[in-house]
Amino acid sequence: MKYKLNLGRKEIIVLALVLIIILIFLIILGAPKNxxxxxxxFNTKSSQCDKVKATLNREGNQLYYNILGEKNDNCVVRVTMKKVSEAQQIELKQALEGKNMDCSIPMNLIREKNINSISNIYDYCTGSLKEAFLDITLQKLYELVIKNIGTLASGLQQVLNQSSTI
Known part of the structure; x- marks a missing residue:
């Protein structure tokens, strides 16, 4: 037995309008607050891991935060370095600007602290921005060791000399 659905032009228009209204409603509900x-x-919305986005300054750097939502009792946040402080070297700007990282921050930490004040946020993140920060940190550490290698070597020599006389 076949059923034939007879919809007139008015019914099709009404159905299309209802679908469009539902679609618009879903888009508005799913879009993050800007x-x-x-x-x-941003701090008010992010403390509950609500979908929200903002561009904030941290130590002269312009960071774009986009909270994507909650997953496995963590708040998922994408952080993008929009602009490095003018006081920084051009190499640092080239290394960091435009890079991002995705962070999965425990909900209990999100409720306690503002995202942009979590000092160890990199522990919860992966991505090109985190890798660039780590590369820069290692490079500075290497330069510091090389700069002080003479002092370190003479100090080590003194320790060795003292231990051989004992």
Whole structure:
């Protein structure tokens, strides 16, 4: 037995309008709130891991935060370095600007602290921004060791000399 659905032109238009309204409603509900540069707005929304985005300054650097939502009792956040402080060297700007990292931060930590004040945030992140920060840190550490190698070598020599006389 076949059923034939007879829809008139008016019914099709009404059905299309209802579907469009539902689609718009779903898009509005699913879209993150844009706090712009309002840190207070961002902190309020992010403390509950609500979908929100904002561009905030941290130590002169411009960072774009986009909270993607909650997953496995963690808050998933994408952080993008939009602009490095003007006080920094050009090499640092080239290494960091435009790079991002995805962070999976425990919900209990999100509720306790503002995202941009979590000092060990890199422990929860992966991505090109984190890798660039690590590369820069290692390079600075290497330069510091090379710069002080003479002092370290003479100190080591003194320790060896003292231990051989004992």
């Amino acid at each position: 706090c712009g540069t309002d840190e207070s707005c």
